[in-house]
Amino acid sequence: MSKASSTAADFPFKAITGGVTAPRGFRAGAIACGIKDPKKVRLDLALIVSDKKAKTTACFTTNRVKAAPVRVSAIHVKGGDARAIIANSGNANACTGPQGITDAKSMTRAVAEQLGLKMNQVLVNSTGIIGMPMPMDRIIPRSADLVAALSEKGSNKAAMAIMTSDTKAKSYAIEVKCHGHKFRVGGIAKGAGMICPNMATMLAFITTDATVDGSELKRATQAAVEQSFNRITIDGDTSTNDTVIVMSNGASGMPVIKSKAPCTEVFRAALRRVMVELAKMIVRDGERVTRFVEIRVKGARNYKDAKAVAEAVAKSTLVKCSWHGGDPNWGRVMHAVGYASARIREELVDIYFGGLCAAKGGLPTGIPVKELETVTTKPAFTVTVDLNLGEAEYNVYTTDLSKEYVDFNSSEYSAAVHSKRQTGLA
Amino acid sequence: MSKASSTAADFPFKAITGGVTAPRGFRAGAIACGIKDPKKVRLDLALIVSDKKAKTTACFTTNRVKAAPVRVSAIHVKGGDARAIIANSGNANACTGPQGITDAKSMTRAVAEQLGLKMNQVLVNSTGIIGMPMPMDRIIPRSADLVAALSEKGSNKAAMAIMTSDTKAKSYAIEVKCHGHKFRVGGIAKGAGMICPNMATMLAFITTDATVDGSELKRATQAAVEQSFNRITIDGDTSTNDTVIVMSNGASGMPVIKSKAPCTEVFRAALRRVMVELAKMIVRDGERVTRFVEIRVKGARNYKDAKAVAEAVAKSTLVKCSWHGGDPNWGRVMHAVGYASARIREELVDIYFGGLCAAKGGLPTGIPVKELETVTTKPAFTVTVDLNLGEAEYNVYTTDLSKEYVDFNSSEYSAAVHSKRQTGLA
Numbered sequence: 001m002s003k004a005s006s007t008a009a010d011f012p013f014k015a016i017t018g019g020v021t022a023p024r025g026f027r028a029g030a031i032a033c034g035i036k037d038p039k040k041v042r043l044d045l046a047l048i049v050s051d052k053k054a055k056t057t058a059c060f061t062t063n064r065v066k067a068a069p070v071r072v073s074a075i076h077v078k079g080g081d082a083r084a085i086i087a088n089s090g091n092a093n094a095c096t097g098p099q100g101i102t103d104a105k106s107m108t109r110a111v112a113e114q115l116g117l118k119m120n121q122v123l124v125n126s127t128g129i130i131g132m133p134m135p136m137d138r139i140i141p142r143s144a145d146l147v148a149a150l151s152e153k154g155s156n157k158a159a160m161a162i163m164t165s166d167t168k169a170k171s172y173a174i175e176v177k178c179h180g181h182k183f184r185v186g187g188i189a190k191g192a193g194m195i196c197p198n199m200a201t202m203l204a205f206i207t208t209d210a211t212v213d214g215s216e217l218k219r220a221t222q223a224a225v226e227q228s229f230n231r232i233t234i235d236g237d238t239s240t241n242d243t244v245i246v247m248s249n250g251a252s253g254m255p256v257i258k259s260k261a262p263c264t265e266v267f268r269a270a271l272r273r274v275m276v277e278l279a280k281m282i283v284r285d286g287e288r289v290t291r292f293v294e295i296r297v298k299g300a301r302n303y304k305d306a307k308a309v310a311e312a313v314a315k316s317t318l319v320k321c322s323w324h325g326g327d328p329n330w331g332r333v334m335h336a337v338g339y340a341s342a343r344i345r346e347e348l349v350d351i352y353f354g355g356l357c358a359a360k361g362g363l364p365t366g367i368p369v370k371e372l373e374t375v376t377t378k379p380a381f382t383v384t385v386d387l388n389l390g391e392a393e394y395n396v397y398t399t400d401l402s403k404e405y406v407d408f409n410s411s412e413y414s415a416a417v418h419s420k421r422q423t424g425l426a
Numbered sequence: 427m428s429k430a431s432s433t434a435a436d437f438p439f440k441a442i443t444g445g446v447t448a449p450r451g452f453r454a455g456a457i458a459c460g461i462k463d464p465k466k467v468r469l470d471l472a473l474i475v476s477d478k479k480a481k482t483t484a485c486f487t488t489n490r491v492k493a494a495p496v497r498v499s500a501i502h503v504k505g506g507d508a509r510a511i512i513a514n515s516g517n518a519n520a521c522t523g524p525q526g527i528t529d530a531k532s533m534t535r536a537v538a539e540q541l542g543l544k545m546n547q548v549l550v551n552s553t554g555i556i557g558m559p560m561p562m563d564r565i566i567p568r569s570a571d572l573v574a575a576l577s578e579k580g581s582n583k584a585a586m587a588i589m590t591s592d593t594k595a596k597s598y599a600i601e602v603k604c605h606g607h608k609f610r611v612g613g614i615a616k617g618a619g620m621i622c623p624n625m626a627t628m629l630a631f632i633t634t635d636a637t638v639d640g641s642e643l644k645r646a647t648q649a650a651v652e653q654s655f656n657r658i659t660i661d662g663d664t665s666t667n668d669t670v671i672v673m674s675n676g677a678s679g680m681p682v683i684k685s686k687a688p689c690t691e692v693f694r695a696a697l698r699r700v701m702v703e704l705a706k707m708i709v710r711d712g713e714r715v716t717r718f719v720e721i722r723v724k725g726a727r728n729y730k731d732a733k734a735v736a737e738a739v740a741k742s743t744l745v746k747c748s749w750h751g752g753d754p755n756w757g758r759v760m761h762a763v764g765y766a767s768a769r770i771r772e773e774l775v776d777i778y779f780g781g782l783c784a785a786k787g788g789l790p791t792g793i794p795v796k797e798l799e800t801v802t803t804k805p806a807f808t809v810t811v812d813l814n815l816g817e818a819e820y821n822v823y824t825t826d827l828s829k830e831y832v833d834f835n836s837s838e839y840s841a842a843v844h845s846k847r848q849t850g851l852a
Contacts (some may be wrong), residue, residue: 063761065761066766095785095788096789131785131790147516210494321836323836331555331557338489338490344491346491363522401743403836405832406832410750410751
């Protein structure tokens with residue numbers, strides 16, 4: 001990570017407002033259809049549109065159980081020229097069988113008709129309850145209203161409409177200078193932390209007015225996702241609906257960015273920067289999270305080992321509990337390092353909380369617990385594990401595990417959803 | 427599992443009392459040395475001895491960070507004729523470097539001298555706090571007292587002396603008839619659920635007065651461990667100290683059990699039975715556990731896939747939270763099935779709570795939530811996942827995840843251990 005962020009920090013950019021509508025030539029908007037909430041007071045249907053031709057690519061969940069919208073979007077995105085994204089919250093359209101596919105397609109068709117696009121130029125996303133039919137009678141008749149809601153300042157409404165258990169809308173955008181040109185990259189996202197009662201769903205929609213060649217856009221997106229959204233974990237659960245979509249429309253008028261163009265590296269860094277910021281926002285806003293922790297593993301023999309160790313530490317229930325208590329418990333970190341599928345030598349492992357070395361060569365350094373606690377009782381800190389076996393590094397952004405998380409994911413179910421399932425509301 | 431237990435249920439046995447001293451020719455005992463507790467009111471040092479020559483085998487943790495007693499016992503057990511097990515609670519002797527090895531060896535030497543054995547006929551186990559030096563001055567001078575405490579009825583004291591966060595001593599024994607002979611198998615164990623503040627440690631010591639050939643004992647033990655202790659998970663964390671030891675002394679006078687002897691299958695079933703019962707006791711007594719859940723996966727293409735699916739479901743934080751709330755949340759089960767490293771087809775997956783089918787072919791069956799809740803609000807129930815792709819099966823015993831678990835593993839640390847680490851008590 002240190003390498004990744006230092007590169008990302010080295011290019012000239014400034015943070016700007018506007019999310020997905022910060023780049024030129026994009027509009028966004030949202031309406032309240034009553035999917036989330038029968039009183040229609042909460043936005044739950046969002047639309048993002050490029051007014052110009054666009055190149056579009058996407059990454060989807062690796063879960064073998066895939067929601068219908070993921071299946072439909074995965075086919076539509078193959079054309080490479082999608083120009084619209086429709087996304088709803090309140091219903092995940094997952095485990096809904098052939099009817100779910102039909103419904104997801106209908107959503108793309110309705111938007112395509114309104115905008116004069118082909119169906120496969122529209123990508124579709126859903127997040128919310130699993131295993132319930134989509135309330136299509138509340139969605140399709142509102143297509144014209146949804147398109148009418150589009151605006152060059154509509155990003156925040158779209159970000160709000162995709163929220164489920166998120167407590168904050170997540171948005172980030174930057175303006176970048178490169179060889180005399182300016183381009184912008186902006187994005188919105190919604191939370192990880194599997195949502196009551198069933199589904200997580202990490203959704204991120206990124207736009208750019210840079211002019212990017214289709215295959216470079218794909219490469220840059222895969223690389224940026226690997227360094228951002230693939231490095232966050234709250235509860236170790238991978239949703240059926242996770243999707244990242246990147247749309248590039250060239251409205252900046254700059255020369256095409258392709259494999260080895262002058263601005264390629266800067267574009268990649270910019271895209272990574274936006275994704276890393278959105279990914280961190282997702283972690284910070286995880287369900288009932290009280291601490292944000294970055295795990296840095298270094299000195300691994302190879303990338304795979306570094307990743308395995310970082311993920312084992314980040315996913316250990318016991319390690320996460322210790323963070324919740326502000327406990328600088330290097331023993332639990334050590335035991336998670338030990339069961340990771342990686343080559344390690346116990347007598348070489350160093351563990352740091354922030355800048356303080358708690359264990360050196362597998363043994364306690366004797367630094368007082370009270371001193372280590374000055375790091376681990378903070379709302380955000382870094383845990384570094386140096387395996388001292390090689391040069392490979394990896395980092396993960398994660399959280400503590402709180403009583404409130406358990407409470408939220410066990411008891412709230414009855415209040416929030418039970419009634420829905422029984423009344424057939426959603 | 428159904429196969430395994432039906433075999434185990436088919437052989438003639440009766441449950442008896444006596445734990446590790448139920449088989450003839452074994453004695454056990456325990457004393458309070460002040461390792462756990464400076465007032466010496468709690469038993470914390472146990473000894474189990476075979477009065478006759480014995481064949482002994484063991485399985486140890488796969489964690490690459492191994493406690494000193496694990497390293498020492500792994501060498502001593504190679505001789506195959508160990509006759510004594512010394513085990514302490516209160517200190518894990520893990521992450522203690524070369525001094526830890528010296529201390530573990532000293533414990534075996536002290537016992538060997540008292541009993542007239544060779545050092546490598548003594549195996550050593552520790553469970554408790556990690557990263558603290560062993561209080562050898564409280565252990566070694568008590569060797570004679572420890573040996574004096576041995577008795578043919580001492581199993582329960584030994585079981586109590588290895589407890590850490592366990593709320594109950596765990597003991598099980600059976601008497602088995604086979605071809606006109608009777609033999610006994612008995613065991614004691616201590617809890618999984620990583621113990622405040624640092625270490626779990628699943629310890630199980632099994633004795634039998636059957637006469638078992640050394641290599642058969644090894645094979646039978648590995649098979650039984652795979653079907654019992656390797657199928658339990660409370661928090662998904664593997665300790666640095668996990669150990670299972672099996673000692674056979676032939677005191678029953680029956681013919682030798684070897685690869686294809688008349689009683690081999692019965693002995694294997696008996697050993698498995700004892701281990702499965704002890705494994706279930708460990709799960710039921712997991713830290714702050716409120717539900718005992720068996721995950722049965724069937725219809726997998728192969729054993730590896732069946733295992734991967736069962737473990738993914740058993741380890742999912744969200745699934746475990748739903749059980750805590752008594753929620754028959756098949757959607758969360760489905761999503762965990764989807765991210766397991768296994769071949770699955772969503773449209774073929776059936777999910778059952780007890781005997782009730784919640785999802786068929788990946789879709790909800792429409793059975794009312796209230797009906798499913800009659801299963802999932804019980805203290806113990808089974809979740810069956812049928813992948814409908816093949817014949818392979820696997821089962822795991824697991825638990826819910828409670829707020830109290832998180833509380834116990836985050837805040838109690840300060841009360842229970844913090845003081846120890848600062849005062850250097852342990």
